[in-house]
Amino acid sequence: xxxxxxxxxxxxxxxxxxxxxxxxxxxxxxxxxxxxxxxxxxxxxxxxxxxxxxxxxxxxxxxxxxxxxxxxxxxxxxxxxxxxxxxxxxxxxxxxxxxxxxxxxxxxxxxxxxxxxxxxxxxxxxxxxxxxxxxxxxxxxxxxxxxxxxxxxxxxxxxxxxxxxxxxxxxxxxxxxxxxxxxxxxxxxxxxxxxxxxxxxxxxxxxxxxxxxxxxxxxxxxxxxxxxxxxxxxxxxxxxxxxxxxxxxxxxxxxxxxxxxxxxxxxxxxxxxxxxxxxxxxxxxxxxxxxxxxxxxxxxxxxxxxxxxxxxxxxxxxxxxxxxxxxxxxxxxxxxxxxxxxxxxxxxxxxxxxxxxxxxxxxxxxxxxxxxxxxxxxxxxxxxxxxxxxxxxxxxxxxxxxxxxxxxxxxxxxxxxxxxxxxxxxxxxxxxxxxxxxxxxxxxxxxxxxxxxxxxxxxxxxxxxxxxxxxxxxxxxxxxxxxxxxxxxxxxxxxxxxxxxxxxxxxxxxxxxxxxxxxxxxxxxxxxxxxxxxxxxxxxxxxxxxxxxxxxxxxxxxxxxxxxxxxxxxxxxxxxxxxxxxxxxxxxxxxxxxxxxxxxxxxxxxxxxxxxxxxxxxxxxxxxxxxxxxxxxxxxxxxxxxxxxxxxxxxxxxxxxxxxxxxxxxxxxxxxxxxxxxxxxxxxxxxxxxxxxxxxxxxxxxxxxxxxxxxxxxxxxxxx
Numbered sequence: 001x002x003x004x005x006x007x008x009x010x011x012x013x014x015x016x017x018x019x020x021x022x023x024x025x026x027x028x029x030x031x032x033x034x035x036x037x038x039x040x041x042x043x044x045x046x047x048x049x050x051x052x053x054x055x056x057x058x059x060x061x062x063x064x065x066x067x068x069x070x071x072x073x074x075x076x077x078x079x080x081x082x083x084x085x086x087x088x089x090x091x092x093x094x095x096x097x098x099x100x101x102x103x104x105x106x107x108x109x110x111x112x113x114x115x116x117x118x119x120x121x122x123x124x125x126x127x128x129x130x131x132x133x134x135x136x137x138x139x140x141x142x143x144x145x146x147x148x149x150x151x152x153x154x155x156x157x158x159x160x161x162x163x164x165x166x167x168x169x170x171x172x173x174x175x176x177x178x179x180x181x182x183x184x185x186x187x188x189x190x191x192x193x194x195x196x197x198x199x200x201x202x203x204x205x206x207x208x209x210x211x212x213x214x215x216x217x218x219x220x221x222x223x224x225x226x227x228x229x230x231x232x233x234x235x236x237x238x239x240x241x242x243x244x245x246x247x248x249x250x251x252x253x254x255x256x257x258x259x260x261x262x263x264x265x266x267x268x269x270x271x272x273x274x275x276x277x278x279x280x281x282x283x284x285x286x287x288x289x290x291x292x293x294x295x296x297x298x299x300x301x302x303x304x305x306x307x308x309x310x311x312x313x314x315x316x317x318x319x320x321x322x323x324x325x326x327x328x329x330x331x332x333x334x335x336x337x338x339x340x341x342x343x344x345x346x347x348x349x350x351x352x353x354x355x356x357x358x359x360x361x362x363x364x365x366x367x368x369x370x371x372x373x374x375x376x377x378x379x380x381x382x383x384x385x386x387x388x389x390x391x392x393x394x395x396x397x398x399x400x401x402x403x404x405x406x407x408x409x410x411x412x413x414x415x416x417x418x419x420x421x422x423x424x425x426x427x428x429x430x431x432x433x434x435x436x437x438x439x440x441x442x443x444x445x446x447x448x449x450x451x452x453x454x455x456x457x458x459x460x461x462x463x464x465x466x467x468x469x470x471x472x473x474x475x476x477x478x479x480x481x482x483x484x485x486x487x488x489x490x491x492x493x494x495x496x497x498x499x500x501x502x503x504x505x506x507x508x509x510x511x512x513x514x515x516x517x518x519x520x521x522x523x524x525x526x527x528x529x530x531x532x533x534x535x536x537x538x539x540x541x542x543x544x545x546x547x548x549x550x551x552x553x554x555x556x557x558x559x560x561x562x563x564x565x566x567x568x569x570x571x572x573x574x575x576x577x578x579x580x581x582x583x584x585x586x587x588x589x590x591x592x593x594x595x596x597x598x599x600x601x602x603x604x605x606x607x608x609x610x611x612x613x614x615x616x617x618x619x620x621x622x623x624x625x626x627x628x629x630x631x632x633x634x635x636x637x638x639x640x641x642x643x644x645x646x647x648x649x650x651x652x653x654x655x656x657x658x659x660x661x662x663x664x665x666x667x668x669x670x671x672x673x674x675x676x677x678x679x680x681x682x683x684x685x686x687x688x689x690x691x692x693x694x695x696x697x698x699x700x701x702x703x704x705x706x707x708x709x710x711x712x713x714x715x716x717x718x719x720x
Contacts, residue, residue, distance in 0.1 A: 043075045050083025056091045063093055067102045074103040082111030090345045095352040109360040117343030118365025123333050125150055140309035147308050150323040165286040167268035172445040175367045175390025175412050179314045180339045181328050189313040190302040209297035211240035213281050217291045222602045237292040238283040247277050252304050259299030262290035264496035267447040341365045346372040354378045364388050381406055403433045412444030414453050421457025428458020439468040450475045470494035476503035480513035485717040489523045492531040499535025506539025507606050512625050514543045522551040525560035532564035539567050546574040549715040551692050554582025566590040571642045580654040585644050589666035591637040643676035650683030
């Protein structure tokens with residue numbers, strides 16, 4: 001072949017290549033040319049802009065290519081320019097195993113960068129209600145002319161999800177769409193109308209259940225995982241109503257009720273099966289986990305077009321794909337923004353990958369989670385924001401992962417879950433959440449969905465602010481977690497029998513070693529009863545609670561304590577300060593009273609099955625927790641291994657609901673003698689509470705650092 005022919009073939013091949021490249025560019029709407037690349041020494045720097053289409057797929061390809069290189073020398077810098085990056089499909093980065101040789105990756109936002117799983121609605125599509133029939137369904141005549149209609153089909157919004165029966169003992173799955181106006185969460189139309197979220201515990205914005213007609217399930221005395229053969233087949237529970245407003249919902253399309261129908265802690269979102277106006281009763285569509293009761297039970301109704309009557313309420317008609325909204329106060333059709341959550345998946349999934357940092361990025365508007373990190377190492381989120389997610393913000397499983405200086409809020413369920421370490425070796429995960437502000441979580445799935453859920457071994461929660469939630473702040477499962485120097489307040493606003501920090505670990509006695517140190521708990525249980533700052537429930541063992549400050553825990557006459565345990569063992573309460581607390585430390589010997597059946601039929605059976613055989617407790621656990629050597633020989637009902645030592649107690653504005661420094665509840669006299677107690681003192685200087693009020697109200701607490709009373713030094717940690 002002559003030289004001319006060879007050149008001709010080369011030209012043809014180049015032409016074919018550029019033709020294919022051009023077709024790819026046209027098909028994807030984006031080419032390499034629209035992403036800026038520049039070399040910084042040996043490192044690669046890539047810049048994305050909001051106008052880059054198909055950016056998620058390209059980001060995935062760039063990172064996967066970097067991981068394949070497996071070099072320790074190079075860092076991949078990925079910069080995002082100011083703007084919103086919509087995720088129409090999830091980004092999944094999956095490795096075959098941890099990429100131990102991969103160079104670091106930094107994804108950083110410049111200015112305000114948003115990864116969004118939602119949609120902006122077009123205000124131009126808002127109209128007056130077109131159907132008189134629909135108007136007539138709205139009870140408030142005044143609202144009929146103010147409610148606006150939005151045709152979701154015209155805006156190509158078709159993934160509307162559905163309400164599900166959720167609550168205690170149920171999996172929430174994917175949340176239904178949620179509406180936001182000017183970044184404020186709107187309310188699914190309800191009756192009675194919602195009040196101040198910080199006053200929900202007074203339950204004035206709900207309807208009490210005064211009469212149970214059919215309790216559904218029979219009474220259950222044992223935990224849900226017990227083999228309870230006496231429990232009959234559940235039936236649809238029915239309760240009576242006294243509010244005649246209920247009768248206006250008989251023809252409602254999809255009415256639901258939200259509340260407590262059984263136990264104080266067993267919240268549920270359930271559907272109305274039938275409204276019987278003759279019997280004045282409501283029958284539930286789904287069976288509750290326990291029998292219905294009229295003790296502290298209540299509900300409010302929701303998902304009712306009939307009840308749109310105040311600014312900020314909305315309803316989605318699944319039959320017609322229409323959204324109805326009563327615009328909130330201050331709404332401007334020209335300048336206000338309406339957003340709806342749409343993505344029913346994790347926006348970002350990382351699996352078996354390491355050394356990636358996300359910095360200065362806001363994740364928002366998903367119906368499920370923002371990020372799912374599985375079996376990863378050294379994944380960090382720094383100065384990021386997570387908001388408006390239906391189920392969760394971040395789920396992490398792995399080791400040495402960090403969430404640092406992030407703001408996390410408006411989360412439908414658990415904000416963060418941490419899992420890692422090894423139960424076989426008790427090696428700590430060292431996953432950390434630190435210097436974060438987490439608030440307004442559990443607005444959709446409202447119980448047992450904390451700000452931070454700890455499982456596995458050796459997670460760390462450090463210097464965070466956790467506040468404003470209907471239930472608890474931190475749940476604990478596993479071993480050797482450290483919860484230190486956090487500020488926790490305005491939680492447990494709606495439900496009873498729980499703790500701001502809570503653990504139910506009695507069945508598995510190997511789960512020990514939690515340290516709760518140097519935290520500041522305040523303004524908890526101000527209206528309700530039966531809530532606690534720290535709650536080691538039902539035979540939970542091996543917690544060290546030291547150097548914490550408890551202020552304004554409870555109210556006059558309330559059973560609200562700084563620390564509570566039901567027959568817990570090896571609970572050390574040491575060197576804490578209790579100020580204006582209804583109770584300091586309560587030890588209920590519940591296996592001798594209301595928990596007798598639970599002890600004999602559940603806990604004792606489980607322990608005898610697990611721990612009586614030789615070698616049933618691994619030697620590693622016996623070394624780490626030597627008290628386990630005598631576990632089956634110890635007294636399990638009238639435990640004597642708890643201690644209240646070196647604590648300071650001062651009540652200036654609230655009477656102490658106990659006789660001594662701590663409180664016991666039992667069927668025997670002198671139960672206080674079972675608690676190891678020494679070196680506890682009473683505080684007489686009431687000026688320290690004035691300082692705490694100043695602290696709580698200060699925006700920049702560094703300004704008052706110099707005036708801190710000496711007694712509080714070491715108890716209040718400054719979050720810079």
